[in-house]
Amino acid sequence: MSFLDQISEPTLLLNEAIARANIGRMAEKAKRHKVRLRPHFKTHQSRQAGEWFREEGITAITVSSVKMAQYFARHGWQDITVAFPLNRRQLPQITELAQQITLHLTVTSADDVAFLREHLAAPVHLWVKADTGYGRTGIKTEDTVVLEAVLAELKQTPQHTFSGFLAHAGHSYKARSHESIAAIHQETLTKMRGLKERYSSTWPKLQLSIGDTPSCSTMEDFSGIDEIRPGNFVFYDLTQNLISSCRLEDIAVALACPVVALHPDRHEVILYGGAVHFSKDALQQPDGAVIFGLVVPLTESGWGEPLPETALVSLSQEHGIVRTTPELFSQFEIGGLMGVLPVHSCLTADLMKGYVTLEGKQLEHLSGVTQRHS
Amino acid sequence: MSFLDQISEPTLLLNEAIARANIGRMAEKAKRHKVRLRPHFKTHQSRQAGEWFREEGITAITVSSVKMAQYFARHGWQDITVAFPLNRRQLPQITELAQQITLHLTVTSADDVAFLREHLAAPVHLWVKADTGYGRTGIKTEDTVVLEAVLAELKQTPQHTFSGFLAHAGHSYKARSHESIAAIHQETLTKMRGLKERYSSTWPKLQLSIGDTPSCSTMEDFSGIDEIRPGNFVFYDLTQNLISSCRLEDIAVALACPVVALHPDRHEVILYGGAVHFSKDALQQPDGAVIFGLVVPLTESGWGEPLPETALVSLSQEHGIVRTTPELFSQFEIGGLMGVLPVHSCLTADLMKGYVTLEGKQLEHLSGVTQRHS
Numbered sequence: 161m162s163f164l165d166q167i168s169e170p171t172l173l174l175n176e177a178i179a180r181a182n183i184g185r186m187a188e189k190a191k192r193h194k195v196r197l198r199p200h201f202k203t204h205q206s207r208q209a210g211e212w213f214r215e216e217g218i219t220a221i222t223v224s225s226v227k228m229a230q231y232f233a234r235h236g237w238q239d240i241t242v243a244f245p246l247n248r249r250q251l252p253q254i255t256e257l258a259q260q261i262t263l264h265l266t267v268t269s270a271d272d273v274a275f276l277r278e279h280l281a282a283p284v285h286l287w288v289k290a291d292t293g294y295g296r297t298g299i300k301t302e303d304t305v306v307l308e309a310v311l312a313e314l315k316q317t318p319q320h321t322f323s324g325f326l327a328h329a330g331h332s333y334k335a336r337s338h339e340s341i342a343a344i345h346q347e348t349l350t351k352m353r354g355l356k357e358r359y360s361s362t363w364p365k366l367q368l369s370i371g372d373t374p375s376c377s378t379m380e381d382f383s384g385i386d387e388i389r390p391g392n393f394v395f396y397d398l399t400q401n402l403i404s405s406c407r408l409e410d411i412a413v414a415l416a417c418p419v420v421a422l423h424p425d426r427h428e429v430i431l432y433g434g435a436v437h438f439s440k441d442a443l444q445q446p447d448g449a450v451i452f453g454l455v456v457p458l459t460e461s462g463w464g465e466p467l468p469e470t471a472l473v474s475l476s477q478e479h480g481i482v483r484t485t486p487e488l489f490s491q492f493e494i495g496g497l498m499g500v501l502p503v504h505s506c507l508t509a510d511l512m513k514g515y516v517t518l519e520g521k522q523l524e525h526l527s528g529v530t531q532r533h534s
Numbered sequence: 535m536s537f538l539d540q541i542s543e544p545t546l547l548l549n550e551a552i553a554r555a556n557i558g559r560m561a562e563k564a565k566r567h568k569v570r571l572r573p574h575f576k577t578h579q580s581r582q583a584g585e586w587f588r589e590e591g592i593t594a595i596t597v598s599s600v601k602m603a604q605y606f607a608r609h610g611w612q613d614i615t616v617a618f619p620l621n622r623r624q625l626p627q628i629t630e631l632a633q634q635i636t637l638h639l640t641v642t643s644a645d646d647v648a649f650l651r652e653h654l655a656a657p658v659h660l661w662v663k664a665d666t667g668y669g670r671t672g673i674k675t676e677d678t679v680v681l682e683a684v685l686a687e688l689k690q691t692p693q694h695t696f697s698g699f700l701a702h703a704g705h706s707y708k709a710r711s712h713e714s715i716a717a718i719h720q721e722t723l724t725k726m727r728g729l730k731e732r733y734s735s736t737w738p739k740l741q742l743s744i745g746d747t748p749s750c751s752t753m754e755d756f757s758g759i760d761e762i763r764p765g766n767f768v769f770y771d772l773t774q775n776l777i778s779s780c781r782l783e784d785i786a787v788a789l790a791c792p793v794v795a796l797h798p799d800r801h802e803v804i805l806y807g808g809a810v811h812f813s814k815d816a817l818q819q820p821d822g823a824v825i826f827g828l829v830v831p832l833t834e835s836g837w838g839e840p841l842p843e844t845a846l847v848s849l850s851q852e853h854g855i856v857r858t859t860p861e862l863f864s865q866f867e868i869g870g871l872m873g874v875l876p877v878h879s880c881l882t883a884d885l886m887k888g889y890v891t892l893e894g895k896q897l898e899h900l901s902g903v904t905q906r907h908s
Contacts, residue, residue: 168623169601202851224852225806227543244852245794247806248869249542268795268804271868296853297795297804330850420619421642421671430642430671432599432621436884436901440814476704477576477880478598478618479670494645495622506851510810511885513901527810527887 162460163520164416164497170437171416172512173499174395174523175462178412179204180212182393186376187216193382198222198241200371200391203506205526206515207235209394222371222389226250226257231526233261240264243326243371243389245289245297246272251279258282266326268297270306273313276320283319287326287369290355292348294330301325301351304358311359324367324386325355332374335403345375353384377405397505398443398454413515414456414463414499415508417480419492429492431472431480433500438475439507449473453500455482457491462518463499467491472500536834537894538790538871544811545790546886547873548769548897549836552786553578554586556767560750561590567756572596572615574745574765577880579900580889581609583768596745596763600624600631605900607635614638617700617745617763619663619671620646625653632656640700642671644680647687650694657693661700661743664729666722668704675725678732685733698741698760699729706748709777719749727758751779771879772817772828787889788830788837788873789882791854793866803866805846805854807874812849813881823847827874829856831865836892837873841865846874 183199190197199213200222210232213221220239223229229240230253240257241264257263264285267273273286288310289298299306314322329348335341352368360366370376371389377400382388395413396406417433442450453472456463470484482498484491492498502508509515513528557573564571573587574596584606587595594613597603600621603614614631615638631637638659641647647660662684663672673680688696703722709715726742734740744750745763751774756762769787770780791807816824827846830837844858856872858865866872876882883889887902 168621168627169599225543244806245804247542247792247794249792249871253542269868275869296848296850296855297797418621418623420621423671430619432618435813435815435881439809440816440881441809442814474670476670477884481670494643495649497623507809507814510851 163516163518164458164460166520167416167418167497167516169418170433170512172509172515173414173416173458173463174515174517175412176212176517176519178410179209179394182396182410182412183212183216186390186393187218189376190388193380195382195385196220196387198369198387198389199394200224200243200389201232202228203391204394204509205231206523207232208523210235210237222391226253228526229257229263231529233257238262241287241326241389242266243328246276248275254284255280255282258284264323267310268299270309270313273310273317277313277317280320283321285321285323286314287323290325290327290352292327292329292351293344294328296328296330298327301355307355311362322363322366324363324369325352326369327352328389329370329372329375332372333399333403335374338378338404341374341378341403341405345379345381348375349381349384356384373400374403374405392506395505395509397508398501398503399441402443408466408501411501411505413505413509414458414501415453415512416458416497416499419494419496419498422489422492422494424489427484427486427489429482429484429489429498431482431498431500432478433480434478435475436477437508437511438472438480438500438502439504439511440475441504441507443503451503452480453502455484456499456501458497458499466501537890537892538832538834540894541790541792541871541890543792544807544886546883546889547788547790547832547837548889548891549786550586550891550893552784553583553768556770556784556786557586557590560764560767561592563750564762567754569756569759570594570761572743572761572763573768574598574617574763575606576602577765578768578883579605580897581606582895582897584609584611596765600627602900603631603637605903607631612636615661615700615763616640617702620650622649629654629656632658638697641684642673644683644687647684647691651687651691654694657695659695659697660688661697664699664701664726666701666703666725667718668702670702670704672701675729681729685736696737696740698737698743699726700743701726701745702763703744703746703749706746707773707777709748712752712778715748715752715777715779719753719755722749723755723758730758747774748777748779766880769879769883771882772875772877773815776817782840782875785875785879787879787883788832788875789827789886790832790871790873793868793870793872796863796866796868798863801858801860801863803856803858803863803872805856805872805874806852807854808852809849810851811882811885812846812854812874812876813878813885814849815878815881817877825877826854827876829858830873830875832871832873840875
């Protein structure tokens with residue numbers, strides 16, 4: 161009996177071999193460029209997947225919440241960067257973590273530094289968030305007045321270590337070609353290296369950390385950079401494929417969904433699999449249409465290539481609508497299972513709360529382990 | 535000390551008084567129109583919120599998954615409709631439930647009926663899903679050939695009770711005025727009553743069940759209808775407000791989010807609160823811009839009116855960006871909390887996995903109780 165026979169509701173399948181290959185490739189690239197790979201664990205949020213990184217020699221990681229830092233600290237990770245603006249309301253949790261592990265925090269203002277000097281006794285490493293053009297948060301690299309105010313506060317905060325500048329060129333997610341990723345990456349490199357040049361006489365140990373999956377996956381110039389923090393690359397997804405960060409065959413997760421109804425008149429297939437499984441993140445196709453996933457046939461050894469002219473075109477809370485061609489419609493049968501490659505694997509994994517590998521192993525995800533209000 | 539002082543990470547606040555008023559109003563309306571209110575519990579998915587319905591005399595409920603049916607059956611609900619196309623892969627779970635409670639299932643084809651005749655020994659009630667124009671799933675009411683094939687199978691399936699036709703006019707969610715809801719509702723009524731007229735000589739006990747929140751909230755004609763199944767009305771949200779199903783003051787949930795960074799140059803505020811808390815469901819505003827929530831000040835007794843010209847304009851995994859006016863920008867401070875009214879309360883509640891009432895009570899949500907792979 162195939163492991164597929166055991167699946168009765170939407171289930172996130174994880175091809176461990178693909179994920180391990182993705183990790184191995186990035187680890188090798190980091191070694192080749194002599195940068196530290198501090199992978200972002202927000203995509204998998206799984207202690208078991210974390211071990212695959214450890215086997216590649218990874219000892220330092222990135223997370224995007226204090227809760228995630230607590231989880232991975234419980235599972236033996238001793239060097240963690242919270243790459244999210246300091247949340248002052250979590251000072252007690254931060255203090256506890258700082259007493260247990262080597263904790264790195266992200267500050268976005270001089271006031272953040274002053275707050276930590278006054279309120280956090282346990283020593284931490286501080287990274288100043290630099291905005292190299294994404295425009296979400298951080299200090300613009302050209303805003304020397306604000307930057308120098310932060311550095312002045314850091315000088316007065318000897319109990320914490322100023323590690324350097326941390327950037328996330330998240331605008332690379334809007335890129336749709338190698339050339340546009342390259343342009344964003346070069347701008348980030350230029351701006352970050354500029355910071356090092358400007359401030360390294362005062363702070364000789366100042367480091368630079370960057371970390372979006374598109375740039376880390378496709379670029380080959382990391383000179384001057386000390387650390388990279390990509391996350392999504394462990395699984396990739398359709399967004400990364402559209403950006404040209406990965407091939408379709410590098411996508412390591414697919415959602416297995418039961419087929420519950422067929423509409424032969426419009427070649428539509430209703431899946432048990434909706435917004436609470438996939439997330440509502442959508443991908444605009446070149447023709448302007450929006451899709452929520454591509455459909456792949458499931459086999460005992462994983463999944464095949466996406467079916468042509470077939471996509472998940474609509475999601476409600478628990479339903480998904482797949483539209484296909486008259487020719488392919490007959491591949492679907494009520495009671496059967498179909499695979500769907502997700503648009504955004506981070507959000508899909510968070511919703512699914514766990515994984516099943518092709519070998520039938522169950523892996524946990526933080527969102528299935530703890531309750532937010534426990 | 536206010537209960538707000540206890541909040542250190544994104545927390546879904548629930549104003550119990552508003553939710554109870556929403557329930558009371560719908561229960562009163564159902565009584566007035568002599569229809570059975572079988573509320574859809576997919577929005578709250580909470581045993582505690584379920585009790586508020588019981589206090590209004592509700593004994594029969596609707597859910598959208600077998601898992602939800604199992605959860606509410608465990609908490610004493612004895613009459614449950616799974617308003618989702620039959621998922622044959624969950625036959626063992628369905629069988630177990632059918633042995634415990636009065637279970638109603640939704641079928642979308644003659645083949646579904648034959649399957650249940652052959653494979654489900656425990657008796658259930660069957661509803662034939664009718665498509666009155668939404669176009670998601672179900673049999674089009676004018677498709678008499680298919681309908682009669684289903685009815686013929688039902689005649690041969692005496693162990694299960696044919697209850698009637700069930701519709702969900704989900705296209706009312708695209709409505710943006712009372713008039714357009716009315717047009718959709720009238721079409722649904724006409725089509726559903728037509729089914730009753732056509733088939734009640736053969737099936738004199740045949741019932742009609744409809745159930746979208748916009749129609750049930752705003753319409754006053756339910757003649758010929760036996761049952762309504764609205765769900766979202768317990769909390770409402772910004773989508774329902776835009777549809778004109780509710781007033782802003784009827785929205786019973788708001789997400790409390792810590793402020794973690796300020797960008798005075800662009801009047802943007804960074805919240806700890808992102809796609810994994812809100813969902814990526816967005817609302818297109820009349821001016822074409824997309825928003826993910828409206829911002830409300832939090833007080834000890836709940837929240838105030840939305841701040842003008844202020845909205846959650848962007849979400850990444852854990853970050854939210856609020857854009858406001860130069861005048862209102864000073865209301866935000868790092869380390870403070872802001873409230874956000876969600877675009878789609880069902881998805882936000884599913885992601886948040888639980889609630890805190892204004893009295894500080896913690897209420898559970900099914901997604902925080904069980905793991906999908908437990």
